[in-house]
Amino acid sequence: MIWVSQILQGVLLGGYYALIACGLSFMFGVMRIINLAHGDLAVLAGFLVWFIAGQTGINPFLALALVIPLMAALGWVLQRTMLERSLRAGELVPLLSTFGLAIVIENLLFEQFGADTRSLAPYIGGLSYDSLTIGGQIYLSYLGIIIFAVAVAILGGLHFFLGHTNLGRAIRATAEDIDTAELVGINSRAVYAAAAAIALATVAVGGAALGMRATFAPYAGPAQLIFAFEAVVIGGLGSLWGTLAGGIALGVAQNIGATINTHGFLIAGHVVFLAFLALRPFLTSLNAKGRIKALLRRAA
Template sequence: MWFNQIVQGLLLGGYYALIACGLSFMYSVMGIINIAHGSFAVLAAYALYVLADRFGVSPFLGLLLVLPAMAVIGWALQRLILQRSARAGVLVPILSTFGLSIVIDNLLFEQFGADTRSLAPYIGSFSYDSWSLTDDIDVGYLSALVFAAAVLVLGSLHLFLSRTPLGRAIRATAEDPDTVGLVGINARRVNATATAIAMATVGLAGAALAMRATFDPYAGGPHLIFAFEAAVIGGAGSLWGTLLGGIVLGVAQNIGAQINPQGFFIAGHGVFLAVLFARLYLGDRGSLLLSTLRRRA
């Protein structure tokens, strides 16, 4: 029973890592926390829902349209909002994305109402079919796919940042955006590209959200919290740390739910607060300990 909770928590952690990926990536490149992150994921979920419900497009095929659209939105977000608001200080971009999240949530509510929706009916039995590993342990097809997608996305981003000229330009811009211009790197264009990539991952996370659960116009807030907690547990800005943070959060929630019905959220928040306490009050020793645990994992 306990082993099953760990397995299911690991798979749930894949979803948390996927939804935290874009948040962590944007913070690592630009030092910006996108408060509208969850709202954009829900926006992508509704876009896939409209394609499936009104036009009969499979959600998997719909990603071919939604992901590029989310990338374009990310580019526009950086050039029109984040780039301009960053000139006024660190707090202004956060407030700008907070206001943007309110606008997105209310526009979705006005258009679709408060009813919950899901993409599960549009992917058939794939939403609930599973492999039976033992009499007590089942691994859902969809959960396994989401976990594999999280590993693939994080691994691809890691290789992209370390092996490609654009990836190295993004890393250089993250280190010193004021100096990279001396070597011919356009920091504004690089940041816009990085935001487009982050928003494409948000679109993928929105698809996972819509397929594995229900969503409504105001579902972005709770999922932003999960993404933030996973990113902080794993180390904000660390891609593989984000995967580890998602797994730790998912396992903690599932074990907490096994102990007490209210323990799902309490255990997850408790682990997050414990890690945050370690980072804030243990200083360099706490960061060194957490970094060592990540490397050994």
């Protein structure tokens, strides 16, 4: 029974990873940027929600509604001032500039808020510990279920948005071939800035989820980046539903690892990720059927 429980907890944790990862996945899918400041931006959003909720006494969900447009605006500004320029300079420069940004953000957070760990749990009352009981032995926290549902909703929303709206089509066209997109009248700069804004809006939700389900501190960003990245890579870079699958795989692996050994949580996650990277070439050759399909589609 403990195994079933651990696996279900892992699935819920995977929902959180997918939520924190979807902005990273989206940005990579559209702009081919791996934003090394991703985790720190999520922590920044967590601090913003925490700060607003603490100062004004409003519900953190309401505070999040304020932080989402703030983070989206920040995404737009970042794209226009920094990422756009890095992208033009080649493949490696975005890594260097976003890593620099990460260091700036985490140290400014430390300067502003100190080293104490914070949490949004005190502001959400019973939601932080209430849970659903299955068969008297398995406890699933409501918050975990909500976060999982939000992750699915955001991933589904992004999927729908990319497939069925004009801006979504423009984003896909730009991601596919920026020059051709420009030729047919798409303003790629505006499209990229919009994509960055959307990505950071999801990061805001991820940061709030981090603050509600656990504690966070100024230097918590890199760990979130690593989890998000592991989820994205296991699920297949740039694939949104893959990110959910990757998050679940990571969460389940960590929980099984923790059940086996007290130090096993992080180790199992990293090992599964590295094993996946090492085996990926063989996995992709097994996936020949998918490749043939892709070839046929290209030929058509």
